[in-house]
Each structure stands twice: as C-alpha cells, then as structure tokens.
Amino acid sequence: MNKKSLLLLAGLLIFVSSCYYDNEADLYALYNNGDCQTANVSYSSTIQPLLNSQCISCHGSGLAEAGIRLDSYNAVTVQANNGKLYGTMAHSQGFSAMPPSGARIPACTLQQLQTWITAGTPNN
Secondary structure, three states, X not given: OOHHHHHHHHHHHHHXXXXXXXXXXXXXXXXXXXXXXXXXXXXXXXXXXXXXXHOHHHHOOOOOHHHOOOOOHHHHHHHHHOOHHHHHHOOOOOOOOOOXXXXXXXXXXXXXXXXXXXXXXXXX
C-alpha cells in the first residue's frame, strides 16, 4: 500500500469511529430494564441506601465535604427541599454534578428520588 492509500484509510477509520451516537434513554434503560418501581419509594429502603452507597464517603459524619452532610434524615431533607439533592444527582445545569466522577446515577434512581421529594420527603 502506498502512503496516500494509508492516509486515506486512516482518515476513513477516524471518521467512522467518530460517528458514535448515544441517546440517554437507551443508555439508562440498561440500568433499569424499563422496570422502574416508584410506587413504594421510602427513605429507609430507597433513599438512605442510595446515599450510603453514593454519597456518605464524602458527605458523612465528620466529613461534610463542602459543608453538606447526608448522614441523617434531617440533613437529607434540607438538601432535598432546597432542590440541591436532585439537582446535583441529575447533573442539572447550575448544580455541581454528583457524584463528581462524571457518571450520573441511573434514570430509575433519579425517578425514585424525585418521587420521594414530590411526596414531601416522608421519613418512612
């Protein structure tokens, strides 16, 4: 193969590999298989385990990164009621994306969080 053919082939490979398109609904469907349960969302069985697995390592007792604690129901409801809890987890514009790794939590989990907030953040 001559030099011109190699350059053409390399350019074609770069072009084809750059044509990758993801749509959010398809990506996050992998996490919840379209079977998102939002009927019985509770603080103790849904929200607290989410926070324990995703947030407490930085926002737990004694840590309180950025002054935000998420290790008690009262502390969580402050963040939920001011819109910051959902805004940061949903990576909404104007909020610091959490977790900061860049990977947003699954869409179903966000729906469950929103359901709990909309219900008035019950301590159940």
